[in-house]
Amino acid sequence: MSEHQPTFEDVRAAATRLAGRIVHTPLLRNRLLDEITGATVLVKPEALQRTGSFKxxxxxxxxxxxxxxxxxxxxxxxxxxxxxxxxxxxxxxxxxxxxxxxxxxxxxxxxxxxxxxxxxxxxxxxxxxxxxxxxxxxxxxxxxxxxxxxxxPHVIAGQGTVALELIEDAGALGLALDAFAVCTGGGGLTAGCVLSLEALAPQAEAFAVEPEGWDDTKRSLEAGRLIANTTPGSGLCDALLSKQPGALTFPINHRHLAGGVVVTEAEVFHAMRFAFEHLKLVVEPGGAVALAAVLAGKVAAKGGVIGVVISGGNADPAIFARALVA
The missing domain is CATH 3.40.50.1100 (Rossmann fold)
Structure with a gap:
């Protein structure tokens, strides 16, 4: 495996390479979401991607x-x-x-x-x-x-096209990001998005969002070094259960992220239910954590513009049913 640190030029090249092979997912707006947050919220729904996730x-x-x-x-x-x-x-x-x-x-x-x-x-x-x-x-x-x-590096660059699309589509609407929330496991999506943010929206405060008990990125950012999960939480957010941040992803994320945010199971279920009722999206638990953080006010930009990545929609039916009645 190549160990070179990817750059924004790699993300740009990936976008060209992927054209016609992936879905350029839309930006979603919702009046209630804007009212709850006091911000303009731009949702990037990778649940609508082919295979149901950004991966x-x-x-x-x-x-x-x-x-x-x-x-x-x-x-x-x-x-x-x-x-x-x-x-x-x-x-x-x-x-x-x-x-x-x-x-x-x-x-x-x-x-x-x-x-x-x-x-x-x-x-x-x-x-x-x-x-x-x-x-x-x-x-x-x-x-x-x-x-x-x-x-x-090639995986990170490919994932960075999520934020590249979001930023450019927001710009076409005359909007610039003030904050950005992204679901984080091993940090590949986050690192790719950070590369796009550094190049195209350096003013945006970016936050890695993790489920309770799996906050290795948050703790690593605070310590300035890699820290593994030793007492992990539940397996609800199965897509985000990495042992620790990656050796390639963490230096990128540490360079730009404003911090890490942790959400509870109750907040994840609330976000899944909100997405279903108001955005008309089926979202899996791990894919909902960034939206959960914004709905809970843990990532805020009152009066500003917040970009939110919904990273996946491959929800287990039984878990999704629990979310709808939680």
């Missing part, structure tokens, strides 16, 4: 940059679902084989969606298996290339 962007960008020889060997990754589905879809698009190691407790909807793209699924124990070692073993066995979920 398709980074996976496809990384896959497109593989050599012809590497493509023949296929790709391998480990994922709770969204990145795996993104890799499976990218591989299908390019005629490659994909092998995805997925936790045995991953939501069934994510496992089946990944399998439908033709990927081979390898289940593993989330709590007892070294997923990086498993991916390396699978790649060696198959002669495949690993595309990690977040700590890879």
């Amino acid at each position: 398709l962007r980074g996976a496809t960008n990384a896959a497109l940059l593989l050599s012809a020889e590497a493509r023949r060997g296929g790709i391998v990754t480990h994922s709770s679902g969204n990145h795996g589905q993104g890799c499976a879809a990218a591989a299908h698009m390019l005629g490659m084989q994909a092998t995805i190691a997925m936790p045995s407790d991953a939501p069934t909807i994510k496992v089946e969606a990944t399998r439908r793209w033709g990927a081979e699924i390898i289940p593993y124990d989330r709590h007892g298996t070294d997923r990086e070692a498993l991916a390396e073993a699978l790649a060696a066995e198959r002669g495949a290339t690993i595309i990690p979920p977040f700590d890879h």
